[in-house]
Amino acid sequence: MDNQILIDYLPIAVLLGISIFFAVLLPVLSLTLGPKQGAKRNLAPYESGMTAIGEAQRRLPVKFYRIAVLFILFDVDIILLVPWAVTFRKLGLYGLYAMLIFMVIFILGDAWVWKKGVLEWD
Amino acid sequence: MSFSFLEFLKSLVELTTGTYLRQVWGAKPWVDPTLDAIGVILVATFGLLIVLVLIWLERKVIARFQDRIGPNRVGGKYGLLQPVADALKLLTKEIITPSGADKWAYNLAPFLIVITALMMWAVMPFAPGVVGVDLNVGLFYVLAISSVSVVTVLLAGWGSNNKYALLGAFRAVAQMVSYEVPMILSLLIPIILARSMSSVDIVKAQTVPFAIVVPISALIFFISSLAEMGRTPFDLLEAESEIVAGFHIEYSGMKFAMFMLAEYISALFMSGLFTTVFLGGYRFFGLEMIKTASGFALGNLIGLIAFFVKMFVVFVVLVWIRGTLPRFRIDQMMDFNWKFLVPLSLALILVAALVDKALPVGVNDWTRAGVHLVSNVVVGAVTLEILRRNGRKQRTAHEEVRENADIETAAAH
Numbered sequence: 012m013d014n015q016i017l018i019d020y021l022p023i024a025v026l027l028g029i030s031i032f033f034a035v036l037l038p039v040l041s042l043t044l045g046p047k048q049g050a051k052r053n054l055a056p057y058e059s060g061m062t063a064i065g066e067a068q069r070r071l072p073v074k075f076y077r078i079a080v081l082f083i084l085f086d087v088d089i090i091l092l093v094p095w096a097v098t099f100r101k102l103g104l105y106g107l108y109a110m111l112i113f114m115v116i117f118i119l120g121d122a123w124v125w126k127k128g129v130l131e132w133d
Numbered sequence: 134m135s136f137s138f139l140e141f142l143k144s145l146v147e148l149t150t151g152t153y154l155r156q157v158w159g160a161k162p163w164v165d166p167t168l169d170a171i172g173v174i175l176v177a178t179f180g181l182l183i184v185l186v187l188i189w190l191e192r193k194v195i196a197r198f199q200d201r202i203g204p205n206r207v208g209g210k211y212g213l214l215q216p217v218a219d220a221l222k223l224l225t226k227e228i229i230t231p232s233g234a235d236k237w238a239y240n241l242a243p244f245l246i247v248i249t250a251l252m253m254w255a256v257m258p259f260a261p262g263v264v265g266v267d268l269n270v271g272l273f274y275v276l277a278i279s280s281v282s283v284v285t286v287l288l289a290g291w292g293s294n295n296k297y298a299l300l301g302a303f304r305a306v307a308q309m310v311s312y313e314v315p316m317i318l319s320l321l322i323p324i325i326l327a328r329s330m331s332s333v334d335i336v337k338a339q340t341v342p343f344a345i346v347v348p349i350s351a352l353i354f355f356i357s358s359l360a361e362m363g364r365t366p367f368d369l370l371e372a373e374s375e376i377v378a379g380f381h382i383e384y385s386g387m388k389f390a391m392f393m394l395a396e397y398i399s400a401l402f403m404s405g406l407f408t409t410v411f412l413g414g415y416r417f418f419g420l421e422m423i424k425t426a427s428g429f430a431l432g433n434l435i436g437l438i439a440f441f442v443k444m445f446v447v448f449v450v451l452v453w454i455r456g457t458l459p460r461f462r463i464d465q466m467m468d469f470n471w472k473f474l475v476p477l478s479l480a481l482i483l484v485a486a487l488v489d490k491a492l493p494v495g496v497n498d499w500t501r502a503g504v505h506l507v508s509n510v511v512v513g514a515v516t517l518e519i520l521r522r523n524g525r526k527q528r529t530a531h532e533e534v535r536e537n538a539d540i541e542t543a544a545a546h
Contacts, residue, residue, distance in 0.1 A: 018165075019266065019268065020266075020268075021165075021166060021169055022169040022170075022172065022173050022255065022265055022266040023252070023255055023266060023268075023274075025166075025169055025170045025173045025174075026173040026176065026177060026251070026252055026254075026255050026265065027248070027252060029173060029174055029177045029251070030177060030247065030248040030251040030252055031248060033177065033181060033247065033251065034243075034244045034245075034247040034248050034251075034391070035244070037247070037387050037390070037391055037394075038228060038240075038243070038244075038387050038388060038391070040224055040387065041223070041224050041225075041226070041228050041386050041387030041388075042228055044224050044225050045224070045225055045226050045227045045228055045386055045387075046225075046226075046227050047227060048227055051232075053227070053229055054229055054230070054231050054232040055231070055232060056231050056232070056233065056234075056293070056294050056295045056383065057295060057297070057377070057382055057383060058295070058296065058297075067233070067293075067294045067295050067296050067298075067299060068291065068294070068299060069296075069299075071303055074307075075303050075306070075307050078307045078310060078311055078467070079306075079307075079310065081311075081471070082310040082311065082313070082314065085314045085475070086313075086314075089314070089317050089318065089321075092318075092321055092482070093273060093317075093321065093324070093330075096321045096324045096325045096482075096486075097324060097328060097329065097330055099325065099486060099490075100328055100489075104490075107486060107487070107490050110486070111483070114479070114483060117479075118476075118479065121475075121476070121479075125471075125472070130467070130468070130471045130472055131464075132463060132464035132467045132468065133464055
């Protein structure tokens with residue numbers, strides 16, 4: 012059984028190998044064909060033609076963090092929904108009710124998040 | 134069974150070469166791995182080479198939208214070799230790693246993004262029986278692989294040591310992560326209808342294309358896949374006028390080309406996925422099943438052509454949208470996702486599950502499609518009504534504020 016599953020994924024492993032081959036080939040080709048000037052000016056980070064001021068890696072606004080947290084909540088919901096969507100015919104009425112109750116709780120939470128203003132961008 | 138060249142040619146046209154070679158070679162342990170390897174080599178090369186066609190097509194179509202001719206010098210009257218010339222030019226440019234860049238993150242990003250773009254093609258059914266590998270978790274595999282691109286964008290933006298790149302990467306990640314939610318949620322409805330996640334099973338289940346059965350889900354999937362790829366009108370992540378090019382600003386030569394390559398491959402892949410999941414894939418009014426009297430499976434070829442025609446029509450629609458719509462503002466985009474698409478797709482899943490459960494088991498495909506279509510139209514009508522009321526409420530509030538302001542100014546005079 013375990014063996015059979017692994018054999019199913021064999022072409023994927025081969026495809027991964029080929030993709031890695033292509034992904035390495037392209038920069039290597041470019042390295043061999045392209046010029047190597049190594050001028051210091053070329054290596055400076057682009058900032059509209061000026062010398063870069065200060066650190067580039069600064070702290071990010073908290074709104075991006077809020078989006079990330081929301082995404083994780085929804086992702087957990089989705090992970091529960093995906094297997095349910097495939098098998099919900101077999102689960103019968105119980106599966107439907109269980110998911111309905113879960114979804115009601117989830118949507119209530121979502122409504123609370125909305126009301127709290129987490130979804131406002133500015 | 135011995136090898137005959139004529140039979141081999143016939144199997145090539147029939148697209149059953151794999152089965153034929155299996156018969157010729159017999160049951161030896163090396164046969165299956167070799168055939169798999171040949172299959173995926175074809176898939177990967179296809180993915181890389183089709184980009185040349187796509188770039189030419191996009192430039193030519195967008196030129197026509199803007200009343201220009203587009204590429205017309207390299208490779209004859211139609212500029213057919215323009216993408217090849219571009220690729221060669223990019224190959225002969227210097228590759229740099231900017232000073233202060235995080236070397237690992239910076240160099241890993243283009244590498245990973247090409248791999249993910251190529252890996253996704255493994256489960257795409259091109260024609261009856263022609264698929265890299267028919268996984269029973271096909272769509273889940275696609276979603277898992279495509280999620281890696283979010284990490285790549287963050288790697289590229291963080292590793293570049295550039296303010297624009299970092300800003301672009303944050304925007305891109307916020308956008309991709311947000312729109313992934315409605316995309317997966319709307320993809321669940323075909324899974325509910327087909328009762329399988331295998332891409333081949335989903336195509337087989339579409340006696341009626343799912344775009345007709347559940348039009349609103351198809352629309353949501355299309356819109357959110359646009360945002361997921363970062364194409365217009367959702368191309369804030371590379372908004373040229375604000376953040377120059379976003380996360381790939383510091384990349385040069387082939388490394389930059391790898392981002393472009395991955396972008397085009399995944400644009401075509403998303404068109405293909407939309408075709409597979411909602412437009413019936415290789416199905417063409419049952420013609421994909423026909424066999425001639427001599428037992429020649431002509432249907433496979435028709436299926437392949439049907440799939441490619443549908444996929445390229447969807448791709449041209451993507452270009453069309455790029456030529457027509459302006460860019461969204463970021464707050465509009467986030468509002469549209471979290472306050473409209475996500476609640477709507479959650480509601481659609483519940484409705485689809487309830488309707489599918491309410492229908493008796495042995496019901497005919499067309500009846501089932503009709504009932505789902507009606508439920509979808511009802512959901513759509515309710516949504517429009519809610520939007521209308523909401524819009525009116527906002528308008529009245531706005532007008533009241535303005536009237537009050539007018540009164541105040543009048544009183545001040």
